[in-house]
Amino acid sequence: MSFVPTAAAVLNSWVRILGALEKKINRQSFETWLKPTRFSHMTGRTLYVRIPSAEFEKVGEKYADLIQEAIDNLQLDIEEVIFQTPQQDPAAVRLREDGGFAPLPSHSLNAPRSGRAAAGNGSAAPEQARFDWNTASQLNPRYQFDAFVIGSGNQFAMAASQAVAERPSKAYNPLFLYGGVGMGKTHLMHAIGHDVKRRQPHASICYVSGEKFTNEMINSVRYDKMTSFRDKFRNVDVLLIDDIQFLAGKERTQEEFFHTFNTLHESMKQIVIASDRPPKELADFEDRLRSRFEWGLIADIQPPDLETKVAILQKKAESEQTQLPTDVALFIASNVRTNVRELEGALVRLIAWCSMHGVEITLPVTQQCLKQFIDTQVRKITIEAIQRAVAEHFGMRVAELKQKNNSRQIVVPRQIAMYLAKQMTEASLPEIGRQFGGKHHTTVMHSISKIDEQRRNDKDLNRTINKLMETLN
Numbered sequence: 001m002s003f004v005p006t007a008a009a010v011l012n013s014w015v016r017i018l019g020a021l022e023k024k025i026n027r028q029s030f031e032t033w034l035k036p037t038r039f040s041h042m043t044g045r046t047l048y049v050r051i052p053s054a055e056f057e058k059v060g061e062k063y064a065d066l067i068q069e070a071i072d073n074l075q076l077d078i079e080e081v082i083f084q085t086p087q088q089d090p091a092a093v094r095l096r097e098d099g100g101f102a103p104l105p106s107h108s109l110n111a112p113r114s115g116r117a118a119a120g121n122g123s124a125a126p127e128q129a130r131f132d133w134n135t136a137s138q139l140n141p142r143y144q145f146d147a148f149v150i151g152s153g154n155q156f157a158m159a160a161s162q163a164v165a166e167r168p169s170k171a172y173n174p175l176f177l178y179g180g181v182g183m184g185k186t187h188l189m190h191a192i193g194h195d196v197k198r199r200q201p202h203a204s205i206c207y208v209s210g211e212k213f214t215n216e217m218i219n220s221v222r223y224d225k226m227t228s229f230r231d232k233f234r235n236v237d238v239l240l241i242d243d244i245q246f247l248a249g250k251e252r253t254q255e256e257f258f259h260t261f262n263t264l265h266e267s268m269k270q271i272v273i274a275s276d277r278p279p280k281e282l283a284d285f286e287d288r289l290r291s292r293f294e295w296g297l298i299a300d301i302q303p304p305d306l307e308t309k310v311a312i313l314q315k316k317a318e319s320e321q322t323q324l325p326t327d328v329a330l331f332i333a334s335n336v337r338t339n340v341r342e343l344e345g346a347l348v349r350l351i352a353w354c355s356m357h358g359v360e361i362t363l364p365v366t367q368q369c370l371k372q373f374i375d376t377q378v379r380k381i382t383i384e385a386i387q388r389a390v391a392e393h394f395g396m397r398v399a400e401l402k403q404k405n406n407s408r409q410i411v412v413p414r415q416i417a418m419y420l421a422k423q424m425t426e427a428s429l430p431e432i433g434r435q436f437g438g439k440h441h442t443t444v445m446h447s448i449s450k451i452d453e454q455r456r457n458d459k460d461l462n463r464t465i466n467k468l469m470e471t472l473n
């Protein structure tokens, strides 16, 4: 095959493969298993595909023939496809030379897979005497404290995490970390795990997501293995449980977690919990659990400011052995909004593009390469979308935001919506005024500066705005 891929072809390769698969398999399977996957990057002739969770590892096996067929038909120069979750390193499934997909041989990062099997995740695996967290801690080697950039929004959470790592169960127990999507909660949890392990090599560290905890519990009930499930989670030195909000409304799982929590806490074992919201906002959670989450320390992570975003980009580039000029870092940081994961995505795309074209990373190249990425972000957010999101958040109708009504219940959401319109769209003040029922541009300006000022002192307002920004992004 003498096909020479262009950068765009490589970046679009997975999208093109998906396009071919969409025509071959039923819609529901496609929507469930393939649509959530994303092109990650390409190294040599290896295509890396991002899957949302370990559950998706079977995609490679299930659709191996169809993927191979699509690669052949599209004449893509791809030798192997690796599916990886954000947490795991290249793992899961690999396209073999003979054209089939097979699991990679087990190594330390794959160890969690054996962990799941031992817990009876869907299969009737034999009971295990004691789960070995030493080989299955699921910690990502890249998520270390020294790879975490400190800024005003995360310094408290970082300090609390370091204190916990230095003195597990003695500093703050539990430590409850919360913040929006891609703000570094998982990174900090893994860093705690690594640091404890460095100080106490024999400590057993368990990192588990709320979803995995739930699934393992369901399977344990199903296969009558609750004893080993309890043994597994109640005999660790440090329990790091991510995305606890997943347990909302799941009474039986909450009950089980309640007892896990009590056992660990009573035996002076460290518990670290991460969530997308503070304990008091965890709806559909038992009060006794919510109150336990507040026993130790609650630390929030706010979105990074511009300087922190630039520093994160520089650090990530450094770890990729890439020189990132300051004007490029500034350009990316100011155009990619709050989410650090998206910031990383933009950088990965840029590095891939430049290495494929054999060009240096400069501002014009960056502008060209990230144009679509940034345009999509800008395009996505309209004043109408902001009005809808704000109205929904405050339980009101969009029309009320535009009415001449100056009651506080209407004024505050309207001011927030105007503020977001200024921050997140290109619209001018008169344009914003027009879209809010014909307000004068000075009224818009007043609203924006009011919210801007209040946001600095009012933590709840700040959180509401961050949450709305995330929803819109």
Ligand SMILES: Nc1ncnc2c1ncn2[C@@H]1O[C@H](COP(=O)(O)OP(=O)(O)OP(=O)(O)O)[C@@H](O)[C@H]1O
Pocket: 143, 147, 148, 149, 150, 154, 179, 180, 181, 182, 183, 184, 185, 186, 187, 188, 276, 312, 340, 341, 344
């Ligand atoms: N301050 C930071 N310094 C360096 N990297 C960061 C920082 N904050 C986030 N990241 C990086 O951003 C990515 C997303 O972070 P992470 O997965 O920890 O977010 P999260 O808060 O757990 O998000 P989610 O709620 O979606 O699980 C990771 O690659 C992480 O290393």
